[in-house]
Amino acid sequence: MENEVVKTPFKAELVKNSLANEKSEQILTDFLILNLPDSKLSINLSSENQADLKNTYAALIAFCIKNPTPFEFVLEPISNQEDLGIFNVSKDFIEMLNDDIGTILVDISSNQKENKMK
Amino acid sequence: MLIDFHCHTKATKKDESPLRNCSPDIFSSTLQKAGVGMAAITNHNFFEKLYFQSYEAACKAVSIVLLPGVELDVVLLEGPSQRGHCIVIANPNELDKFAQKMASLGLDNPSAADSFKITIADLVSILKDINCFLIVHYGGKAQAFQPDDINYLKRNMVGKAIFVEPSNLLSAFVYIAHGSPSLIGSDCLDWSKYPGENKQLPELKFPVSSFDTFLMLLRKNPTVIQTTLDHSKPPEIVSFTDETYHDLSLSIPLYNDINVIFGGKSTGKSIIVKDLSNYFHDHQKTTSFYAASDKDSDYENATTFNPSGEQRALAESPLLKDDFDFFSKEQTVNPPKIFDQLTEYSKTKNGDLRKRLGFVNSTTIFQSNPDEYEKTVQNLKTKITKLDSFHAADFERFISQADYLTLKDLLEKIKTGINSEYQARYIEHYSAIYANKGIQHFKEAFTKEKGLPTKPNSIGLLELYNHFKSCYIHSKAIFDGLNSSLIPDKKKIGNLDNKGDIFLKGEFGINPDLFKRGFRIASKKPLSVLRQAKQNVETMMNACYSPNCESCFSSLSSFFLDNAIDANSFFGSFSSLVNQSDLLIEPSNGEKSVLVLGSKLFDNKDVYLLDEPEMSVGHDYVNRVIITRLKELARKGKMVIVSTHDANIAVRTLPCCVIYRQETSSNTYNTFIGNPFIGILKDSVGTEISWRDKTLEILEGGEEAFDERTIDYGK
Numbered sequence: 001m002e003n004e005v006v007k008t009p010f011k012a013e014l015v016k017n018s019l020a021n022e023k024s025e026q027i028l029t030d031f032l033i034l035n036l037p038d039s040k041l042s043i044n045l046s047s048e049n050q051a052d053l054k055n056t057y058a059a060l061i062a063f064c065i066k067n068p069t070p071f072e073f074v075l076e077p078i079s080n081q082e083d084l085g086i087f088n089v090s091k092d093f094i095e096m097l098n099d100d101i102g103t104i105l106v107d108i109s110s111n112q113k114e115n116k117m118k
Numbered sequence: 119m120l121i122d123f124h125c126h127t128k129a130t131k132k133d134e135s136p137l138r139n140c141s142p143d144i145f146s147s148t149l150q151k152a153g154v155g156m157a158a159i160t161n162h163n164f165f166e167k168l169y170f171q172s173y174e175a176a177c178k179a180v181s182i183v184l185l186p187g188v189e190l191d192v193v194l195l196e197g198p199s200q201r202g203h204c205i206v207i208a209n210p211n212e213l214d215k216f217a218q219k220m221a222s223l224g225l226d227n228p229s230a231a232d233s234f235k236i237t238i239a240d241l242v243s244i245l246k247d248i249n250c251f252l253i254v255h256y257g258g259k260a261q262a263f264q265p266d267d268i269n270y271l272k273r274n275m276v277g278k279a280i281f282v283e284p285s286n287l288l289s290a291f292v293y294i295a296h297g298s299p300s301l302i303g304s305d306c307l308d309w310s311k312y313p314g315e316n317k318q319l320p321e322l323k324f325p326v327s328s329f330d331t332f333l334m335l336l337r338k339n340p341t342v343i344q345t346t347l348d349h350s351k352p353p354e355i356v357s358f359t360d361e362t363y364h365d366l367s368l369s370i371p372l373y374n375d376i377n378v379i380f381g382g383k384s385t386g387k388s389i390i391v392k393d394l395s396n397y398f399h400d401h402q403k404t405t406s407f408y409a410a411s412d413k414d415s416d417y418e419n420a421t422t423f424n425p426s427g428e429q430r431a432l433a434e435s436p437l438l439k440d441d442f443d444f445f446s447k448e449q450t451v452n453p454p455k456i457f458d459q460l461t462e463y464s465k466t467k468n469g470d471l472r473k474r475l476g477f478v479n480s481t482t483i484f485q486s487n488p489d490e491y492e493k494t495v496q497n498l499k500t501k502i503t504k505l506d507s508f509h510a511a512d513f514e515r516f517i518s519q520a521d522y523l524t525l526k527d528l529l530e531k532i533k534t535g536i537n538s539e540y541q542a543r544y545i546e547h548y549s550a551i552y553a554n555k556g557i558q559h560f561k562e563a564f565t566k567e568k569g570l571p572t573k574p575n576s577i578g579l580l581e582l583y584n585h586f587k588s589c590y591i592h593s594k595a596i597f598d599g600l601n602s603s604l605i606p607d608k609k610k611i612g613n614l615d616n617k618g619d620i621f622l623k624g625e626f627g628i629n630p631d632l633f634k635r636g637f638r639i640a641s642k643k644p645l646s647v648l649r650q651a652k653q654n655v656e657t658m659m660n661a662c663y664s665p666n667c668e669s670c671f672s673s674l675s676s677f678f679l680d681n682a683i684d685a686n687s688f689f690g691s692f693s694s695l696v697n698q699s700d701l702l703i704e705p706s707n708g709e710k711s712v713l714v715l716g717s718k719l720f721d722n723k724d725v726y727l728l729d730e731p732e733m734s735v736g737h738d739y740v741n742r743v744i745i746t747r748l749k750e751l752a753r754k755g756k757m758v759i760v761s762t763h764d765a766n767i768a769v770r771t772l773p774c775c776v777i778y779r780q781e782t783s784s785n786t787y788n789t790f791i792g793n794p795f796i797g798i799l800k801d802s803v804g805t806e807i808s809w810r811d812k813t814l815e816i817l818e819g820g821e822e823a824f825d826e827r828t829i830d831y832g833k
Contacts, residue, residue, distance in 0.1 A: 045457050050452050050455070053453045053578070054665070058667065060579065061583050064583075089464045092460055096576070097579060103580055104580065
């Protein structure tokens, strides 16, 4: 199969962090940690901070440029995640993320052939 | 046309070289080859009618007018042992009469040539009723007449033209300048070397076809001269007025030849030249204008490299407007706020309608790239246009009808194939667009109807990537352009005697890092700004796939906007003067004049207007280059108008029109117009002044200075 794409799985961890606010009220925050070989990228699913998300995306794109080998994220959930009601969010997000990364890697590969990129 | 009134075709004397013997055919073809239009046979003490007529017929066949003549040994007044040579040239209309006179002296027998001699008194007597003119050896030439002999001839041959013949043309000019009509001929010793080493034959300004016309021109008959002049070169009557000088409301006959303006200082000569320049410019004539007073600015222009539009376009071609436009618009790409929508959607349970409706779950955005589509379509359209032009061409003339029909059939098939591909691309492109829009509309309609969120179309990663990629492509295109090499250019602009050919060496381009001191930036933007712009572009390019992309984009966009930087901001050029070996040249003041004047003189234009071209260039340049070139331009039928204080230019160029400006009283001026052939200049009310007198008086300090110029003529 000459066109077979070999994908390398990277871990995506769903992490629930406890952050204390000034009034010591415990707030549970959901983070998706993307484990790349040279860094950990975290996405705060609850706050949906655009700047954070953008920085994460930028780092991810930089990684793709540097390592244009096909890969995908495999979600490794925390225990009882389904009870927390966030499993599906993460799962759908990872699914869409993998689709975009696939498209980006194909584009990078073709552009590198045409010498348009570093 | 050249004239030669001293030709020997027969060695009649014992001591003459036999190489003088020449057949009619060789004689006529040799003269024709040299450009001689009128000549005379002047053998020593020999003239015979039939002999002359054989040469006359050969010359007539090649349109050369041949005059009958003879060179006589004359006993001079000083004593019987003193001989002088006198050439007698007769009117060919009186050939029989002249031949009889010569026969009566025994000159129809060449064997008598050695012993023949005639006294000066007998010469006067025998030529009394012959229509002729004389040329006597004079000055440094052997067998020369003395001034007393010439005066005797003048006294006793009233009405006949008498010329002196010195040893060369330059001496002849000096004699002419001092009022002694002078002519020289080849006196050729060897027809294979005609007209002889260092020999220069006199040239008639206007073609003359008969003996009578030549004599009338010699006698300066004004009507004949003006008629000949106007017939030969019809003048253009140029009328103009100038407010600076109230008398300057003139109509001047200007010839497609040399026209000279001279006069005292501050008499408006330069203004006339300028007004004439404007006149010809208004009349759609191309002009080459040189004013010594504008020399410095002209030098700057002549030695400053001005890249052509094509050169500039070539240098700027790597910089595209689209690349700059990309950074001139505010472009922010933020990932959408997807998590709320995704969270809500993710709560979809089994049995939910959304589980069963595929479009609700769809995140498939059909890929469609408008730029690529447009490029492809354009490419296909170009192919079709080429095919159509092939159809329109007249190719069936070159091949058989059957071949042509086969070819036509194949071309039609190709066209059909191209159209099919075009249709497929069209369908593919617009299917994607409408499918994406359809899915979006369905999702929106579902949410509106059911109050339930659908799966988001995008998480924003791909959009951000595309934005980064655009930033990279556009910034790299600009940076690569700004990093290009300079383009060299080199063209010859003139020649300096001791430095050889001089070149204007130019460099041009858009890379501000390569601009050195002296570079001219077309947009006038400071070099530091251009270098900063390039640096910002490079920073942008390196940050494209990083979180800093956004801030770099804003920074570059603001910089372009604040400094009005676009694709046309970077063009710069540099020039220097170098010699053949590429060594830098720093011309002196005089050399600058030579370079500027040279470029004007050798430019190809309809009209040449020169104001004091002699200034700062030296006598040698005037004689060797300016006068030679002006005569050359006149021969080509170009109009040359030159204002000058230099006698060499005013006299030796033999101008067809001379304009003399004179200040008659304070702020009152008069203009005299004429030519040196008539020798009279007239103003508007008919007042006459002598061209020669004014030439000697005004040009370069008067007659005394004029005498000293013999040294220059000798060069």
